[in-house]
Amino acid sequence: MTAHIPKITQISPRIIRILGCNPGPMTLQGTNTYVIGTGKRRLLLDTGEEDNKEYLESLKTVLEDHKVTIGDIVISHWHHDHIGGLPGVSSLVGNTEAWKMPRLDELDHPSSGIALQTLNDKKEFHVDGATLKVxxxxxxxxxxxxxxxxxxxxxxxxxxILGEGTAVFEDLYTYMTSLNAIVDLNPNVIYPGHGPIIENPLPKLQYYIAHRNQREAQxxxxxxxxxxxxxPMELVKIIYKETPEHLHRAAxxxxxxxxxxxxxxxxVKNEGNKWSFLEKNKL
Structure with a gap:
C-alpha cells in the first residue's frame, strides 16, 4: 500500500480532500471525498461509508477550522463507500440537499431516510470559487x-478512473463510451474517488482504453x-497472472x-457459464 496519507489535505485553493478512513484492497487509501469552494457555503462530493466516526470527525474538523457549511452534497454513484455515510453527514451538516443520478437497473433504496434530489446530465452547481458541471x-x-x-x-x-490500478464496471460498452467522453473533455488533472491525484491524465485515460481492448483480445x-x-475464473487464472489472487474475484x-x-x-457462445469461441461461417 501507499505511504501514510493525511486524513485532510488542501489540494488546491478551492478543494479540500477528506479521506473516508476506510483503506483496503478495493478502496486503496480509502474513499476520497471532497469539500469544494472558497466561500462560507461549499459543496461536498461523496460521503464515505456508513457509521464511520473517524471520517465524520475529519469532516467536522474541516467545517470548524474553515468556518464553513455544506450547501449541497453530490453522490457520484450508489456504492456504499460513497453514499453510506450520508445519514451521518446530513446529521452533522444540517440544512443541505443531497443529489444523485437515478439508477437504471432498480429503484434507489430509501433506507437511509435521506431524500435524494435527482441529478441531471449537464446540471451545474455554483459555489463561491467553483463551478461544477455534471x-x-x-x-x-x-x-x-x-x-x-x-x-x-x-x-x-x-x-x-482510479488513482492507481484499473476500475471494475457493470457494463463494458457504456464504460468505454464514458472513458472516451472524459478524453473529449481533455482535463488538466483528475481527482479520483480512490488513490492519488492524476496529473497529466490523458496517458492514463488512453491506458485504460487500451487495457480494456487488450483484455478483450486476450x-x-x-x-x-x-x-x-x-x-470466467478459469480465464482469470490464465490471463491475469500479474494480478494478486485476492483481486481475482473482481477480475x-x-x-x-x-x-x-x-x-x-x-x-463467443455460452453454455452453463462455460464460454467458447464461436467460429463463424463454419460449414
Whole structure:
C-alpha cells in the first residue's frame, strides 16, 4: 500500500480532500471525498461509508477550522463507500440537499431516510470559487457521474478512473463510451474517488482504453486456442497472472462483462457459464 496519507489535505485553493478512513484492497487509501469552494457555503462530493466516526470527525474538523457549511452534497454513484455515510453527514451538516443520478437497473433504496434530489446530465452547481458541471458516465454503475470543475479544467472522476490500478464496471460498452467522453473533455488533472491525484491524465485515460481492448483480445485468443470451454475464473487464472489472487474475484467479474459484450458481438457462445469461441461461417 501507499505511504501514510493525511486524513485532510488542501489540494488546491478551492478543494479540500477528506479521506473516508476506510483503506483496503478495493478502496486503496480509502474513499476520497471532497469539500469544494472558497466561500462560507461549499459543496461536498461523496460521503464515505456508513457509521464511520473517524471520517465524520475529519469532516467536522474541516467545517470548524474553515468556518464553513455544506450547501449541497453530490453522490457520484450508489456504492456504499460513497453514499453510506450520508445519514451521518446530513446529521452533522444540517440544512443541505443531497443529489444523485437515478439508477437504471432498480429503484434507489430509501433506507437511509435521506431524500435524494435527482441529478441531471449537464446540471451545474455554483459555489463561491467553483463551478461544477455534471457529466453522466455510466459503466462502473448505471448511475455514475463525474464532476467537471470549470475553473481548473479538472474532473472529479469517482470510480470511473482510479488513482492507481484499473476500475471494475457493470457494463463494458457504456464504460468505454464514458472513458472516451472524459478524453473529449481533455482535463488538466483528475481527482479520483480512490488513490492519488492524476496529473497529466490523458496517458492514463488512453491506458485504460487500451487495457480494456487488450483484455478483450486476450480473452478471445485464449478461448480460440483452448480445447475446452472455460469459466470466467478459469480465464482469470490464465490471463491475469500479474494480478494478486485476492483481486481475482473482481477480475472474474470484469471478464464476465467482457464475455457479455463479446456475446453481443457474436464472437463467443455460452453454455452453463462455460464460454467458447464461436467460429463463424463454419460449414
Amino acid at each position: 457529466h453522466y458516465t455510466p459503466g462502473h454503475t448505471t448511475d455514475h457521474v463525474v464532476l467537471e470543475l470549470l475553473e481548473e479544467n479538472a474532473i472529479f472522476s469517482g470510480d470511473c 480473452i478471445l485468443e485464449t478461448l480460440q486456442t483452448s480445447k475446452e470451454a472455460l469459466t 472474474a467479474s470484469n471478464v464476465s462483462h467482457h464475455l457479455e459484450k463479446l456475446l453481443k458481438d457474436g464472437l
